[in-house]
Amino acid sequence: xxxxxxxxxxxxxxxxxxxxxxxxxxxxxxxxxxxxxxxxxxxxxxxxxxxxxxxxxxxxxxxxxxxxxxxxxxxxxxxxxxxxxxxxxxxxxxxxxxxxxxxxxxxxxxxxxxxxxxxxxxxxxxxxxxxxxxxxxxxxxxxxxxxxxxxxxxxxxxxxxxxxxxxxxxxxxxxxxxxxxxxxxxxxxxxxxxxxxxxxxxxxxxxxxxxxxxxxxxxxxxxxxxxxxxxxxxxxxxxxxxxxxxxxxxxxxxxxxxxxxxxxxxxxxxxxxxxxxxxxxxxxxxxxxxxxxxxxxxxxxxxxxxxxxxxxxxxxxxxxxxxxxxxxxxxxxxxxxxxxxxxxxxxxxxxxxxxxxxxxxxxxxxxxxxxxxxxxxxxxxxxxxxxxxxxxxxxxxxxxxxxxxxxxxxxxxxxxxxxxxxxxxxxxxxxxxxxxxxxxxxxxxxxxxxxxxxxxxxxxxxxxxxxxxxxxxxxxxxxxxxxxxxxxxxxxxxxxxxxxxxxxxxxxxxxxxxxxxxxxxxxxxxxxxxxxxxxxxxxxxxxxxxxxxxxxxxxxxxxxxxxxxxx
RNA sequence: GACUCGGUAGCUCAGCUGGAUAGAGCAACGGCCUUCUAAGCCGUCGGUCGGGGGUUCGAAUCCCUUCCGAGUCGCCA
Numbered sequence: 188x189x190x191x192x193x194x195x196x197x198x199x200x201x202x203x204x205x206x207x208x209x210x211x212x213x214x215x216x217x218x219x220x221x222x223x224x225x226x227x228x229x230x231x232x233x234x235x236x237x238x239x240x241x242x243x244x245x246x247x248x249x250x251x252x253x254x255x256x257x258x259x260x261x262x263x264x265x266x267x268x269x270x271x272x273x274x275x276x277x278x279x280x281x282x283x284x285x286x287x288x289x290x291x292x293x294x295x296x297x298x299x300x301x302x303x304x305x306x307x308x309x310x311x312x313x314x315x316x317x318x319x320x321x322x323x324x325x326x327x328x329x330x331x332x333x334x335x336x337x338x339x340x341x342x343x344x345x346x347x348x349x350x351x352x353x354x355x356x357x358x359x360x361x362x363x364x365x366x367x368x369x370x371x372x373x374x375x376x377x378x379x380x381x382x383x384x385x386x387x388x389x390x391x392x393x394x395x396x397x398x399x400x401x402x403x404x405x406x407x408x409x410x411x412x413x414x415x416x417x418x419x420x421x422x423x424x425x426x427x428x429x430x431x432x433x434x435x436x437x438x439x440x441x442x443x444x445x446x447x448x449x450x451x452x453x454x455x456x457x458x459x460x461x462x463x464x465x466x467x468x469x470x471x472x473x474x475x476x477x478x479x480x481x482x483x484x485x486x487x488x489x490x491x492x493x494x495x496x497x498x499x500x501x502x503x504x505x506x507x508x509x510x511x512x513x514x515x516x517x518x519x520x521x522x523x524x525x526x527x528x529x530x531x532x533x534x535x536x537x538x539x540x541x542x543x544x545x546x547x548x549x550x551x552x553x554x555x556x557x558x559x560x561x562x563x564x565x566x567x568x569x570x571x572x573x574x575x576x577x578x579x580x581x582x583x584x585x586x587x588x589x590x591x592x593x594x595x596x597x598x599x600x601x602x603x604x605x606x607x608x609x610x611x612x613x614x615x616x617x618x619x620x621x622x623x624x625x626x627x628x629x630x631x632x633x634x635x636x637x638x639x640x641x642x643x644x645x646x647x648x649x650x651x652x653x654x655x656x657x658x659x660x661x662x663x664x665x666x667x668x669x670x671x672x673x674x675x676x677x678x679x680x681x682x683x684x685x686x687x688x689x690x691x692x693x694x695x696x697x698x699x700x701x702x703x704x705x706x707x708x709x710x711x712x713x714x715x716x717x718x719x720x721x722x723x724x725x726x727x728x729x730x731x732x733x734x735x736x737x738x739x740x741x742x743x744x745x746x747x748x749x750x751x752x753x754x
Numbered sequence: 755g756a757c758u759c760g761g762u763a764g765c766u767c768a769g770c771u772g773g774a775u776a777g778a779g780c781a782a783c784g785g786c787c788u789u790c791u792a793a794g795c796c797g798u799c800g801g802u803c804g805g806g807g808g809u810u811c812g813a814a815u816c817c818c819u820u821c822c823g824a825g826u827c828g829c830c831a
Contacts, residue, residue: 220774230773232811242811270811271774314831354831403829448831474829482757490829497831526758527826553759554825561825583793590793604793616767619759621824628766632793634779635767642793650790699768702778713786713795754793 188285188679189276192258193217193227200229203252210237222669225266225273226281226676229253232270242270278675282666285679289734290658294339296681296741300689301342307508308334308344310520310550311440312447314351315427316360316381318571319434321624322522322555328610328747329552329618330520331440332694335745340689345512349504350447352424354497356385358406361419362398363388377426382569407494410452424449434572437606439747451503455495458502462488467538479534486531501532509543518692520550523619524561550692553621570624579605579630586632587754594753603749604638605630610747611637615698635702638754640743643705645754647736650717656729665727670711674735677704681738685745694746701742708735 193216200214212234219228235245250265250272261284263277289295310330313323334344363384364373373380392399409416428445435441459475462468467477473491488499508514519529529549536544554561584601587594594600612629616622632638666675680700688696717728740750 215773217773220776224774228774230812232773236811269774351831356830359830472828476828484757484827487828492829494829496829500831521831522825523759524825525831528831530758551759556824559823586793591791620767621760623766625766628780631780634793636779636793638793639779642791646791646794652790695768699778706778709794710796712790716790718790754791 188281188288189226189676190683192261192276195258196227196229196253196256199256200249200252204234204238208238212237219271219273222673224268224271225264225275227274227276229272229274230270231272235270246270246272278667278672279663282672282675283663285675286661286663286666286730286734289678294741295734295738296685297339298341298682298686300340300686301337303341303343304515305343305345305512306337307347307512307514307517308337308520309347309349309504309518310334311435311442312349312351312521313427313431314356315447316356316378316385316423317427318378318382318569319431319573320569321572321575322569324572324575324609325552325555325613325618325622326520326522327435327438327440328613329550329694330518331438331747332614332697332745333518333520333550333689333692335747336685336688336694336697339685339745345444345508345514346442347444347446347508348442350424350428350445350449352420352427353410353448353452353500355403355406357409357420357423358402358404359388359399360385360423361405361409361416362402364419377423378430381423381427403490403492403494407492410494420449434576437573437576437602438610439749446504448500448504451500451507454503454507455499458499458506459489459495461539462535465539467535477535477538479531479538483531483534484527486535498528498532498535501528502535505532505536505547509541514546516546516548518548518550520552523551523553523621525549526551548692550618552618556621556623559623575626575629576606576609578626579609581605582630583608583632583638586638591754600751600754603751604632604641604754607641607743607748608632608637611640611698614694614746615702617695618693637743637748640701640705640739640748641751641754643708644736644739644743645751646712647708647732647739648752651729651733651736654729656733657726658730660723660726661730662723662727665724666731668715670707670714671731673707674704674711674731677707678734678738681742697742698746701739701746704735704738704742708732708739 197214197216201212204210204212214234215230217228219225229249231242231245231249234249235242238245246267250267253265253272253274254262261276261280263275266273266275308330311323311327313319334346337344360381368384369380388398388402405416409420459468462477468475468488469478471485474487475489476485476487478485486498487496489495505517508517521529526549529547533544533547536547580602583604584597587597587601609629615635666672684697684700688694715728717725717732719725743750
């Protein structure tokens with residue numbers, strides 16, 4: 188609502204200035220820094236400059252025009268403070284229109300922003316035969332949250348888990364397994380042992396670099412379908428996926444497809460052919476490359492031994508997805524360190540003559556650092572996500588036992604709180620920032636955290652309980668207290684927040700918004716009593732807080748958190 | 755060395771399409787539970803917005819330069 192008012196004022200003023208002075212002046216209409224300065228603010232400095240008139244005169248002219256706005260009935264007062272024109276909204280009128288908007292929208296916050304367009308998302312994508320680490324958490328929860336937000340905005344979302352189930356690493360693992368692996372141990376504890384073998388391989392390769400070549404050879408044979416290797420590979424893939432499914436179940440994450448890199452094994456020769464046909468492929472130092480612009484290193488398409496590389500598979504996957512889903516956008520939720528790769532991918536696609544290279548977006552995110560350094564799998568420094576989730580669950584159970592020992596289903600709720608805390612912790616900051624792996628931060632339950640949101644929602648649910656709310660028996664004059672009005676204004680922002688989160692592909696925008704909303708509610712809660720005698724007043728307040736609760740719950744669900752009624 | 759991203763309060767971050775005294779949370783300190791869940795609320799303390807130039811009526815925000823950190827840079831993914 189307030190956005191509509193702001194945009195209207197902007198257009199009205201720009202038109203007025205053009206008609207009156209024949210000048211095209213960009214008018215800024217913004218939210219004042221301080222709420223004491225009103226609800227809408229218009230700095231007039233730019234107009235002063237263009238019109239070459241004294242500031243007070245310009246302020247006079249513009250504020251006069253503002254008072255004639257189409258939405259003037261929403262204005263309480265228009266104040267002129269130096270170079271600013273500040274508008275205070277009529278609280279009850281504004282509240283009424285916001286609340287009416289909520290009432291008439293079945294699923295508040297939704298919009299047709301996406302117009303049913305298709306977005307393919309590639310996220311999570313763990314590497315087979317490695318434990319699901321905290322590093323994979325980021326891609327998984329960021330991708331999941333963005334996908335949920337997109338759906339709310341009427342996009343059709345295809346969620347793909349592009350499993351890292353192929354590549355030279357399998358040559359290494361198979362080499363290690365066949366040469367010095369303990370078959371029995373692998374049987375008992377597959378992921379753990381395969382991981383050890385992988386780490387071990389790199390240790391041995393330091394002393395004997397020739398085994399790197401042997402691994403490459405094995406991979407090449409695997410790629411060409413040598414039955415012995417394929418069988419092993421299938422087994423490793425299967426046991427790994429089983430393990431991952433447990434994690435996904437706990438996180439509440441689902442995918443439409445688990446087609447990983449191997450799925451494209453038979454689709455890569457066509458890419459190589461096409462590149463050849465289009466005269467893009469060059470032989471260089473035995474390898475086949477596509478050279479790109481000056482500042483961009485060339486893309487390696489085929490190794491000198493004839494086997495393919497990551498980018499070849501991503502090209503195959505891209506074209507397959509375009510043909511299969513005919514996407515309008517494709518999002519790759521992959522870490523910062525692959526930025527160059529996706530720049531190259533786009534560039535190759537562009538050079539191949541496909542216009543949709545513009546629709547390829549790398550949704551990059553920061554590294555999980557340990558002691559300020561990248562966590563490296565090859566050295567075996569890995570923190571298993573399951574362990575972190577269990578730790579968080581345990582901690583939240585301790586909290587419950589301390590705060591609310593008589594709570595029913597304690598274990599279940601502890602898991603919902605703990606896991607959501609981890610998810611929220613990962614989403615609350617801008618995704619491209621690196622994060623230091625810090626367990627005590629991850630399971631912190633005080634302040635700007637997941638449990639704070641859940642707690643706020645639970646408090647509201649606890650007030651509402653069995654009360655029925657009559658939406659037609661509302662006294663809008665009661666929404667004029669500062670605590671109420673802050674809630675109203677924040678409620679009003681929800682639909683725009685979701686759109687902004689989509690435009691920046693950044694769940695943190697929603698996360699921060701929910702914290703603001705929860706904080707305003709908690710202030711309200713401390714100031715106003717809801718369950719009062721007066722029926723209209725009680726009903727009016729119950730309705731307000733129920734809207735807040737619904738948004739909190741909806742937002743938390745979008746982020747992939749669990750919504751609870753008691754804690 | 756080249757390219758990319760970052761540097762804002764002791765810590766974690768927001769603000770960055772230029773606008774009014776730079777905002778939160780954590781930590782520290784002080785208040786608030788006979789009244790709807792204190793995982794909360796209120797207050798105090800805390801900042802040369804890395805440094806230096808420049809553009810502008812106005813710069814944390816734009817430009818240049820410099821320092822610091824991270825990532826990437828042909829046969830890993």
